[in-house]
Amino acid sequence: xxxxxxxxxxxxxxxxxxxxxxxxxxxxxxxAKTAIVCKSLLGKAHTVMAEGGIAAALGNxxxxxxxxxxxxxxxxxxxxxxxxxMAQLHAQEAPDRVLExxxxxxxFDRTKDxxxxxxxxxxxxxxxxxxxxxxxxxxxxxxxxxxxxxxGIDVFMECTLRHLLTDGERVTGAIGYWRQSGxxxxxxxxxxxxxxxxxxxxxxxTSNSWGYTGDGIAMALEAGADLIDMEMTQFHPTGMVxxxxxxxLLVTEGVRGDGxxxxxxxxxxxxxxxxxxxxxxxxxxxxxxxxxWYEDKRNNRRTPDLLPRDEVARAINSEVKAGRGTEHGGVxxxxxxxxxADYIKRRLPSMYHQFKELADVDIxxxxxxxxxxxxxxxxGIRVDPDTxxxxxxxxxxxxxxxxxxxxxNRLGGNSLSDLLVFGRRxxxxxxxxxxxxxxxxxxxxxxxxxxxxxxxxxxxxxxxxPYKIHSELQDTMQELVGIIRRRDELEEGLARLDRLRxxxxxxxxxxxxxxxxxxxxxxxxxxxxxxxxxxxxxxLIREExxxxxxxEDYPKTDAVWGTKNVVSRRRDGRLTITxxxxxxxxxxxGALLGEDKPSxxxxxxxxxxxxxGDD
Amino acid sequence: MPDVQVWVWxxxxxxxxxxxxxxxxDEGMVVLDVVHRIQAEKAPDxxxxxxxxxxxxxxxxxxxxxxxxxxxxxxxxxxxxxxHITVSPVKTFPVIKDLVTDVSFNxxxxxxxxxxxxxxxxxDGKRRMYQEDVERVQEFHKCIECFxxxxxxxxxxxxxxxKESFSGPRFFVRLAALEMHPxxxxxxxxxxxxxxxxxxxxxxxxxxxxxxxxxxxxxxxIIPLKERVVSAHYDPLAWALRRIRRKREEFTPPGPxxx
Numbered sequence: 001x002x003x004x005x006x007x008x009x010x011x012x013x014x015x016x017x018x019x020x021x022x023x024x025x026x027x028x029x030x031x032a033k034t035a036i037v038c039k040s041l042l043g044k045a046h047t048v049m050a051e052g053g054i055a056a057a058l059g060n061x062x063x064x065x066x067x068x069x070x071x072x073x074x075x076x077x078x079x080x081x082x083x084x085x086m087a088q089l090h091a092q093e094a095p096d097r098v099l100e101x102x103x104x105x106x107x108f109d110r111t112k113d114x115x116x117x118x119x120x121x122x123x124x125x126x127x128x129x130x131x132x133x134x135x136x137x138x139x140x141x142x143x144x145x146x147x148x149x150x151x152g153i154d155v156f157m158e159c160t161l162r163h164l165l166t167d168g169e170r171v172t173g174a175i176g177y178w179r180q181s182g183x184x185x186x187x188x189x190x191x192x193x194x195x196x197x198x199x200x201x202x203x204x205x206t207s208n209s210w211g212y213t214g215d216g217i218a219m220a221l222e223a224g225a226d227l228i229d230m231e232m233t234q235f236h237p238t239g240m241v242x243x244x245x246x247x248x249l250l251v252t253e254g255v256r257g258d259g260x261x262x263x264x265x266x267x268x269x270x271x272x273x274x275x276x277x278x279x280x281x282x283x284x285x286x287x288x289x290x291x292x293w294y295e296d297k298r299n300n301r302r303t304p305d306l307l308p309r310d311e312v313a314r315a316i317n318s319e320v321k322a323g324r325g326t327e328h329g330g331v332x333x334x335x336x337x338x339x340x341a342d343y344i345k346r347r348l349p350s351m352y353h354q355f356k357e358l359a360d361v362d363i364x365x366x367x368x369x370x371x372x373x374x375x376x377x378x379x380g381i382r383v384d385p386d387t388x389x390x391x392x393x394x395x396x397x398x399x400x401x402x403x404x405x406x407x408x409n410r411l412g413g414n415s416l417s418d419l420l421v422f423g424r425r426x427x428x429x430x431x432x433x434x435x436x437x438x439x440x441x442x443x444x445x446x447x448x449x450x451x452x453x454x455x456x457x458x459x460x461x462x463x464x465x466p467y468k469i470h471s472e473l474q475d476t477m478q479e480l481v482g483i484i485r486r487r488d489e490l491e492e493g494l495a496r497l498d499r500l501r502x503x504x505x506x507x508x509x510x511x512x513x514x515x516x517x518x519x520x521x522x523x524x525x526x527x528x529x530x531x532x533x534x535x536x537x538x539x540l541i542r543e544e545x546x547x548x549x550x551x552e553d554y555p556k557t558d559a560v561w562g563t564k565n566v567v568s569r570r571r572d573g574r575l576t577i578t579x580x581x582x583x584x585x586x587x588x589x590g591a592l593l594g595e596d597k598p599s600x601x602x603x604x605x606x607x608x609x610x611x612x613g614d615d
Numbered sequence: 616m617p618d619v620q621v622w623v624w625x626x627x628x629x630x631x632x633x634x635x636x637x638x639x640x641d642e643g644m645v646v647l648d649v650v651h652r653i654q655a656e657k658a659p660d661x662x663x664x665x666x667x668x669x670x671x672x673x674x675x676x677x678x679x680x681x682x683x684x685x686x687x688x689x690x691x692x693x694x695x696x697x698x699h700i701t702v703s704p705v706k707t708f709p710v711i712k713d714l715v716t717d718v719s720f721n722x723x724x725x726x727x728x729x730x731x732x733x734x735x736x737x738x739d740g741k742r743r744m745y746q747e748d749v750e751r752v753q754e755f756h757k758c759i760e761c762f763x764x765x766x767x768x769x770x771x772x773x774x775x776x777x778k779e780s781f782s783g784p785r786f787f788v789r790l791a792a793l794e795m796h797p798x799x800x801x802x803x804x805x806x807x808x809x810x811x812x813x814x815x816x817x818x819x820x821x822x823x824x825x826x827x828x829x830x831x832x833x834x835x836x837i838i839p840l841k842e843r844v845v846s847a848h849y850d851p852l853a854w855a856l857r858r859i860r861r862k863r864e865e866f867t868p869p870g871p872x873x874x
Binding site for chain 1: 627641642643644645648654655656659660661662663664665666667668669670671672673674688690711712713715717718722725726730731733741742743744745746749752753756757758759760793796798799
């Protein structure tokens with residue numbers, strides 16, 4: 001067996017985005033010997049790209065806002081598939097977590113009274129998002145990064161963990177490799193917190209960055225943990241569509257929150273044609289009322305441009321399918337008509353910069369061309385709502401890698417708050433678990449087998465280009481497991497995934513072990529394909545349309561399916577998919593949600609996301 | 616679309632050279648797209664650091680025709696047809712492989728900065744700051760830690776020996792952000808002079824010119840810090856008051872990761 005660098009910790013946190021950093025800070029503060037292990041440089045995790053803000057019912061702009069309303073909005077936005085307890089804890093604790101960032105030096109935009117300013121976002125009844133222009137994620141990650149460094153927490157940067165170590169009952173650590181040297185490294189740990197984010201890099205058109213390869217989801221699955229609701233993927237309605245180089249790049253919902261309007265190629269504000277019954281009571285029915293809302297939010301209902309993301313993404317998809325899209329297969333987003341150039345540059349500086357530099361579009365004068373882009377996965381590792389514990393002892397998960405909080409569709413702004421609320425809870429629970437736990441014994445045979453798998457791509461006789469396989473995977477998921485799904489296409493998707501898996505097992509590497517991206521990708525493929533299979537098989541089993549999962553062959557939301565989680569687990573090397581009842585909302589919380597249920601026909605439109613167009 | 620050709624520096628700590636690569640061009644393409652295409656089609660082990668490809672994470676810093684830039688924000692159509700285009704690793708930090716350098720200098724310097732320490736809250740338990748007061752610090756918080764300002768800074772670019780006693784523009788921005796933070800109660804002025812080497816900077820503004828976030832590093836961070844250092848150390852009254860108050864707490868930087 002190759003030589004393996006060894007470390008021992010109480011708590012190993014995998015991933016250094018918002019959830020991982022917050023978990024590590026908490027575990028360290030509670031006395032646990034804590035390591036942060038991240039595969040990029042510190043401060044480069046996907047959280048840095050978050051734009052619009054952190055949702056928290058601070059009540060600074062709307063005093064009538066409170067956790068109950070935030071809970072209601074989150075559950076209704078999630079089409080009531082959310083884990084109610086997570087949604088409750090999140091709504092209750094988000095304000096404290098935001099104020100804590102301020103204690104650590106974050107500088108949010110201010111109200112006239114000097115408090116944290118809050119902005120409007122889709123699906124939130126009140127202006128609720130604490131923000132810093134359109135670079136809120138940068139402020140959050142840098143604040144947490146500096147806090148973690150100031151506490152002296154050990155950080156292992158550019159270190160990719162590939163497999164969890166287990167002893168049959170519990171997690172005992174993890175093994176991976178240093179990206180820079182290519183050398184193997186293993187951690188013994190009493191508790192492991194996974195905070196590795198999502199899997200957007202399985203799709204062609206995505207707002208996600210390099211690192212989103214489903215590592216934590218795949219590692220948990222391999223270690224025997226349950227996943228839930230893997231079919232629930234979020235297509236953000238507004239990604240850039242042109243030029244090809246930037247297709248999928250995120251355009252913040254803050255553009256619409258701050259006055260941007262969606263139009264089709266004829267200039268029609270088409271969102272008025274797509275207001276579902278479930279949101280009708282809260283939504284303006286005429287352009288006049290929607291326009292008046294920007295000036296007087298108390299006496300008018302909000303514009304349908306700010307319906308939850310799943311609704312807007314499907315509407316755009318349908319417009320393009322009907323031939324009412326733009327030249328490059330998107331629709332228009334216009335803020336120049338309503339807002340001054342100064343306002344746009346102050347509120348949305350990075351959007352201004354991004355369009356100007358990368359698309360030669362001046363958004364203070366011209367319309368943006370946008371279309372849906374894979375942005376987030378609501379599904380992931382099944383966790384206990386209070387402790388973020390996965391179903392394998394010693395394993396915890398927080399942030400996008402975990403599931404339940406957002407149900408079938410996440411509201412904008414609820415991700416950054418999720419990272420903080422459940423990052424802290426995971427760190428706390430992991431540290432407490434470590435206190436009650438003996439030092440783990442690493443199974444050398446298991447570790448050796450994993451080490452061999454990590455080194456396998458260097459073996460002779462392999463003949464597949466990992467970049468080519470990855471590209472074909474992205475086409476497969478984009479074409480067959482996109483916004484609108486149907487049985488025959490999902491089945492075709494599974495068949496293609498099988499073939500890709502077989503080819504990935506022959507992925508070859510050239511060059512040395514020193515900083516070798518071809519090798520890293522060859523290893524990432526297994527995670528990407530494994531998680532894609534869980535998404536596709538879960539999508540096949542859920543025979544209804546709800547939130548981020550729309551079936552052309554089952555276009556209606558189904559009350560019975562509304563009571564079920566789709567559970568994925570690996571047993572004897574095979575992925576099994578079952579359904580289990582979702583925890584029932586207690587009566588006093590249920591009363592906050594209203595009597596009505598999501599229902600009716602989803603706008604299925606085209607089967608492939610609009611932005612997939614020409615490539 | 617025609618092909619594009621770029622010369623990419625390939626090598627490691629022991630040396631290397633520019634190699635030509637020709638790939639198909641796309642409309643709107645940036646240098647990082649070209650590098651990715653080279654990886655996929657010609658050189659699968661070509662080392663490059665990147666994350667977001669949106670100018671937000673600051674990972675893909677390199678020197679393009681010798682100019683420090685983010686590869687993801689440098690459009691290929693900036694170059695006239697036929698121009699010889701080179702892509703090389705940033706010069707100030709040691710090469711690991713190809714376009715990837717060892718930037719740990721920056722992460723070590725970060726550990727030596729006394730952290731934010733908030734003043735007491737308002738009597739009602741809230742914190743109030745006004746937009747005009749936070750705005751000048753928000754400019755510094757735009758920093759994406761691409762370290763291009765560090766790369767271009769001549770104090771360390773050609774002078775390895777200065778690295779120990781000079782933290783570089785990135786950390787002057789960080790220190791300015793902390794010193795000008797409306798709620799911060801820590802005092803770093805002595806440290807800025809003695810440990811971070813502010814005096815080495817002779818305000819040539821190279822850092823400001825390469826900043827992809829348009830932070831006015833020299834005018835808004837470095838010069839005001841220099842003024843603070845001067846008034847603290849060379850104004851006798853301020854100097855005496857500081858001696859009496861001694862409000863700076865001793866700061867012990869966190870140690871390196873335990874092995």
